[in-house]
Amino acid sequence: MSPLRFDDSAVRPVEKSGGFRLDKVRGKMMGVCAGIGNYFGVDATLVRVAFAIATVLGFGSAIVVYLLIGLIAD
Template sequence: MNDITGHSGGKPPSRGFRLDKTNGKIFGVCAGIADHFGIDAMLVRIGFVAGTLLGFGSFILIYLAIALIAD
C-alpha cells in the first residue's frame, strides 16, 4: 500500500545529489550519480572514462568540480 507521498516501499526517494563516499573509489562522485539516478556505478564510471578519453580530459575537470562542490 502506498503512503501519503505516493512512494511504494523500497528505498526512500533521495532529497538531492550526495557523494557516496562509502561505495566510491576516489571521491564518490560516480557512485553518488549512480545512486541518485538509480543505475549501476560501473556504468557511470565507464561513461566518465569514455568522456575523458573522447573529450580530451574535460571530464576530469567536471569530476573535480562535482567533488569540490557537492557535499
C-alpha cells in the same frame, strides 16, 4: 517460515527531494560516480565507464567536471 530476502544495496535510488549526495562509502576516489549512480538508480560501474569514455573523447575535460562535482557537492 519467512520468505528469503536479498539485499541488493549496490543500486539505491535516492529520493528526489533529498538531492544529489556523494557516496563516499561505495566510491573509489571521491564518491562522485557512486553518487550519480545512486541518484539515477544505475550501477556505479556504468557511470565510471561513461566518465572514462567522456574523458577520452573530451580530451580530459571530464576530469575537470569530476573534480568540480567532487569539490562542490556535499
